[in-house]
Amino acid sequence: MTHYLAESEPVTGEMPTVEEWEARVDGYDVEAVADQIEATGADWMIFSVGQISGFWAAPNARYDELVPATAEHPSRLATRDLVADLGEALHDRGLRLIVYFVTDPPRNDPYADAQLSGGTPSGANGNDTFRDNWRTVFAEYAAQWGTSVDGWWIDGAWQPNEEDYYTSFVTTAQRHNADTVVTLNPGLGTLCSAVGTDYTAGEARPTDLPVFHDGRYVNCPGVAQTQVHYLSYAQGTWGSKPDAPMALTTAQFVNTTRAVTDYGGAVTWDVGFHREDGTLSDAAMAQFAALREGPRAGEQMDDADATDPRLRYSSGWSDDNPGECGAGDCLSAKHPRAKAQLTFTGTGFTWYGNTGPEFGPRAAVRVDGRLVDIVETWSDTPRTGVALSTVRGLRHGRHTVEIAALGNGYVTIDSVATYVARPSSGLTVVGTGLEVAVQSPTTGCGVPVVQVAPGTAANQTFHPLLTSEGHERLIAHHSGQSIVVQSASTQPGTPIIQCQYSLASPTNDEWLREDLGDGRFRLKNRHSGLYLTASSTEPGASMVQTTWSGSPLQIFTQS
Template sequence: MSAADRLYNKKWGVFTHYLNGIQNNPSNPLNQEAGRTSWNECVNAFDVGKLADSLRQCGAGFYFITVMQGGETMIAPNSAFDEIAGTKPGEACAERDLVADLYDALTPLGIDLYLYYTGDGPYAHPEIGRRFGFTEPRGRGVTRDFVEKWAAVLEEYAVRYRDRVKGWWIDGCYRDFFKYTDELLEPYYAACKKGNPDALVAMNNGVFPDYRKNYAKEDFVCGEFNDLSVIPKSRYVDGAQAFLLAPLGETWSRLGSRYSGRYLRHFTACVNEAGGAAAYDCALFRDGTVDTEQIAALSEIRGD
């Protein structure tokens, strides 16, 4: 079975953000009144057993989680990052390897693990972003030097996890805004494939009204949408597996579901019948539990 077949046969899964600005933010309900702690403490608070139980309850076939987004904090150690950023283990990259722990918790349940990465690095941290070579204003575009540094961080993760990670959804690979080209995206693709030649790779060029391929070698399309309304026209988009990612809440990482379980069941069936797979963004609490309202709605997809 090919990696694309594997994703397609899993039908649908859950996507979550786990970030310093969300789960470690006292003003966010997903913080669970834990207050602001070190990033290490926040990552240590993630109970992978609770996450696995939430996914088991709803019947998800796969799971995506953010490795990082915009800032300097990462959910697992990375020596390449520390060397470039000038940080010590635990200061930016968590000392705990949350990715490895997630794999161990999800694999016995038959749930595949995928990771979210970005194409703009730690731009939001002025000093670390400068050391990597990409800061605001991001519209100036990325450079080859930045891409090679940021790809080195990705490669370390990819080589460490190998086939434990089934694929990578790489955000912020914008052609207009960040001036990405196929040549500048190639190092990310090569990094992912070095760790696992069968890993699926998608690179996001933003939200569009249809399913689009962004990079010539993409294995699946990012398919970012703001709602659940667009069905793929076929299984493949210029040779890449059709895939959808959209939030259940009013926007990304929000509590509650805009959609009934009945609608989710119908929509997912339509996507699958057309040849696509779907990931639904859910609200993830600091301790690793997923919003119960969203889990209840997703549970109806199976029609038990």
Template sequence: MSGNARWMKEAKHFGVMVHYLSHTQPRSGEHEQDFNRMIDKFDMETFMEQFNHIGANWIIFTLGQNTGYYCSYNKYLESLAPGCCSRRDLALELAVRVKESGNKFIAYLPTEVDANVEKMREAFGWDLHPTDKSEFMKKYMLFVKEYSDKFGRLADGWWFDGCYNASEKSFLRTREWDNTRFERDLWFAAVRSGNPEAAISMCPGANSMNYVFDIEDFLAGEVDFGTYPPYELPAGMQPHVLFWLDCSWGHWDAPGEIVPPKVSEDELYEYIVACKLRGAAVTINIGIYEDGSMAEKSVEMLHRVSKRLDERK
């Protein structure tokens, strides 16, 4: 197995993921429309208190997705599309805190901007050609490299979304492009520019145990709860599953309480143990509010599951 993701298999517990984006909703009141004010109000102390209480061994955190906004400064992106990055470098601040807690930080980015705002598509040249994405990829690799260099060894891994063959995905805006847009060696060099030991995973879509390149360090594994990774993967690739526990990936529809976990504590514990017996790592996506606090019922359930894993022989 690649040493870059060995820590995932060796971890006692599991990882968590949160989708914190510009349209993340509050528990009550009106959603903050100004992205910088929203980011400024993120309560890092509460977030870290909950993260440590859970007992998670790593976190996957979104730098940005399809809203035109990113919660970490990127000099190259700002040269293309000024005003897209928050004043507060939230993701970098979080990476520092997670590493100080003795845990791992994995950065999340998409690999396409098909559903992003027009400003972002224009900046990266996404719509220049329906199938030839070479200009986009040239710019996007500079964008990714800028983040990689800035995070350096604070980023233990990268989970890349949107590695699609677009004709297979009915929800996309355009349908002609596919994964031939990647120049594998140049892409991996850009991602690992800041940390040669960073673990890389590339997700070709939900409910799929596929991968894009056989040299990825861990399987993206975006699945429904209860699905197991295959026993046979390319040599060195860490089996891994990622699923949502409460709200479907993010708390985005309207202000209010995040729904409770969709499975029982026993079901969750037994699934994690079964994955571990297969040598697979587990990441659990839980809901997060606009102020940076996570869904309490999910936090408490995961805390109890961590305690049970500690007691397991």
């Protein structure tokens, strides 16, 4: 998705002039964007035609009747029908277009709001006059685009007692395209709207997408089987510029998406884009490439970037790189005997690096001492973040990959992504035979984590979601909350609780699974460096964090 709005970034409210908006819409390269969407492996794109600024990326005759242009207020509707053009380009590639629309007034354009609302701006909620007029504006677009649009994602459907108004959008869309799919957004974190729709709007923060669900459908009012769908932002916030930081690490992005699609759910990610031509950011495209080439069903990705301490280098490597890095930091060497090694537990890997006239000409890739690939690293033009070598189908276990230069040119490591099967399971304390559990099957923050008799209850089943550098979130199946250290303390003896994962302080909410052999492991908190520990041998004893002593109360197996 791209929040293609007149505001250069919605949270700042930077508005273009009418002339600037026209130029921006005219400059949108539908062919380049459609090529990018196809390259991501996605089946659809959500595109916002407008929101509350009064600027729209397509003409609408009915809107112009209701909001007549004046010298002081020229029309803010683009002359170009960008939605129709984008729909055609996507359809040429076998892809679908879903249009973002709203149910509420253009309240950041007081003139348009007043014209649509009977003479006085009606603000965020609108009035009856606005709603009657807005139905006709939507109907104009639905008729104008017909089958050029495959679906609608309609925002603002959270006002009480407005079911008839919201239902009118569904019936109007279906009247002009019997095969269209429609959803109405009831608000952040609320899955079902009060009106039956084809799929859930699913607006959520990027760390709140549920990584488990009982199948692809949810029972919502009016539709017994509504397709589960989530929408969140992968970069910065909604409608970010292309240089905004990514909201999740590549591993989190890939693993969250994979978890949802594994149970049959659907995910749409809003990403940053270039204002001059609409193309998606390089950083977003890199994460989509990792998703497309990454883990298979039931697997997760662990991303070791070039500076990850698990990567071991021979002499001669430095950050003096020829050209840019694909994602974050990268390290390069220019020596025929330069080598790098990574030991990992999993079933395969992908090495990402650069190619160019100064590289190679080749590099050797070995797994457990056996040559598996010779990679051409020379190219006539520089390329960054290239998937240079992928090895799949290894026996799940501990392996060492070695990357070695062959020649006097550069070899670069951007990252090495490894693939691991990490299913949901219980956690058994070796010293007691009891299992880790959230004390009660409630979903709120602050509930203690304890040890209980073995069982299959949802509050003693955890989904490990890999984040970066081998660390993982431990997500309770019943609540979707993460297992964290209370108050982000670094003190030994601090209790462990469940709470919402925080992007502001993620290290307190992440654990490193350190292999002890024979299926046993310990869990080290990323923030404190202390280890998950049962406080006693008794059932109901609290889980706390302590320094490592080798006690069996600090050792776990999957159950």
